[in-house]
């Protein structure tokens with residue numbers, strides 16, 4: 001299958017990597033030449049790591065299947081395109097209007113990796129909403145096997161079937177399907193849990209260490225909810241909480257003041273070096 005990936009940041013580079021590792025022909029489109037270089041470096045570093053760990057025999061052979069550039073016209077012959085640009089509705093709507101004009105095959109699947117923007121809003125930005133579907137990968141993409149498939153009310157059965165086949169048969173990942181509602185399955189369950197832990201800390205009920213240790217030792221979680229929030233990024237946690245709150249108006253989805261103040265302060269978790277814990281950078 002000829003795959004296109006738009007955006008080669010954290011997620012796009014991971015998606016391009018798993019596609020190329022599965023033997024697919026991949027075209028990656030970034031915003032400009034500088035970001036193409038950054039994307040290539042990210043991909044190369046990740047593939048070299050996989051080679052060193054014995055996960056793939058030859059990083060260079062995988063890289064050869066990926067062509068990177070900054071001209072969206074390179075997407076013209078793609079059979080499936082996954083968009084992974086920034087989580088901004090306006091940008092995604094504009095990008096899908098463009099992808100719709102460029103991709104030639106009338107039955108091509110146009111997918112978005114969005115975490116929180118309704119698939120419907122992206123679908124109706126194109127003249128073929130039946131072809132538009134959410135294919136939501138998890139970070140880090142080469143490691144986590146789950147992918148959520150999210151059809152909108154207008155997505156065709158063929159598109160949903162094609163997206164599921166791509167994820168399961170071609171990429172060897174596990175697909176679950178859900179309706180086009182904020183948070184999909186995983187974030188709708190995970191984010192209120194993380195927010196509850198933040199409220200517990202905020203109220204002085206227990207320390208961050210004790211809250212996390214409780215869940216690690218008492219519920220066999222691989223890491224506690226506050227360490228997990230630091231990994232996701234506190235800005236991302238806040239953004240997903242806001243989209244859940246906007247959709248359902250459920251108080252448990254509202255970001256607590258402590259989370260908002262930490263984001264205001266630039267304490268974003270691992271990526272900024274400090275969140276609920278501090279990290280060497």
Ligand SMILES: NC(=O)c1ccc[n+]([C@@H]2O[C@H](COP(=O)([O-])OP(=O)(O)OC[C@H]3O[C@@H](n4cnc5c(N)ncnc54)[C@H](O)[C@@H]3O)[C@@H](O)[C@H]2O)c1
Pocket residue numbers: 006007008009010011012029030031035083084085086087088095113114115116136137138139232
């Ligand atoms: N980070 C996560 O854990 C995670 C998990 C699942 C889904 N997502 C979703 O994946 C998407 C991407 O997130 P990310 O964390 O990879 O972001 P990121 O900021 O790391 O990457 C976005 C990339 O898109 C590029 N880009 C921006 N405008 C572009 C354009 N017009 N054309 C081509 N490229 C363009 C940027 O240069 C950047 O490299 C978002 O929708 C996000 O919600 C993120």
